[in-house]
Amino acid sequence: MTEPSGQPLTGVREVKSAARTIDILEVLAARGNAPVTIRELCSVLNAPRSSIYALLRTLVEAGWVRTDPSRTTYSIGIRALLAGTTYLDADPLLKVIRPQLGLLGKQVGGTVNFGRLDGGHIVYLATWEAPGRERTVTRVGRRLPAHATALGQAALATLDPAALRAQLPADLAALTGRTIISHALLSRELAAVRRRGYAVEREQNTLGIACVAVAVDCGTGGVDALSVSLPLAKLTSGQERLVASALREAAATTEEIVGGLAGLLG
Secondary structure, eight states: OBOTTSSBOOOHHHHHHHHHHHHHHHHHHHHTTSOEEHHHHHHHHTOOHHHHHHHHHHHHHHTSEEEOTTSOEEEEOHHHHHHHHHHHHHOHHHHHHHHHHHHHHHHHTSEEEEEEEETTEEEEEEEEOOTTOOOSSOOTTOEEEGGGSHHHHHHHTTSOHHHHHHHSOSSOOOSSTTSOOOHHHHHHHHHHHHHHTSEEEESSSSTTEEEEEEEEOOSSSSOEEEEEEEEGGGOOHHHHHHHHHHHHHHHHHHHHHHHHTHHHHO
């Protein structure tokens, strides 16, 4: 392939390097607080050590990746945090949604999360922590397998079969012993979500915690959901129905507000 001048196209190598750089950052982000060695990165990305090392060195110098003093392990850096924070702060939709989370959380006495479906995962974009149950590490910015969360199941249940297949991986990861890891069982669970109008999971991603969730149509082009999580012992069948009703009301209010501000948010 040539440029209009007849000279060979340049920059193909740089494009490949850019893609590999993104892959590195996504692997590190997925590992959370667990550092990764160069050997592990090379194995996961099927890339030569020399290439990965050169990219890591650049990322470390720029602050997107951090390393230990011996430069043997790597994890996500502060620049990635700043970029993510900018996204959250600049999204006008979240400014509308955050107050709704607090109102809902105070009403039901649970922690409230708002998330968006992203390639088989649910990304946590906003959270209201129930007093006395604040986390030492916020969920905002985390990605969890959609099949293992009520947020994700509520979102997945809105998809048609082709879109659902495109979102889910071939192997469903187990986060606890209660996680649904069978595609057939997940299909049945999503059918149940559609029938009752909300998703509910017990200890599928965190032991001792139960969660109820509903999908929210925020007109983003993506699939969003709203959830309430409570200690497992507190989510009785009666409480489940009360939380589900409050979630549906909050989702309807949010959709109404977002619809009314559609021109401004766009």
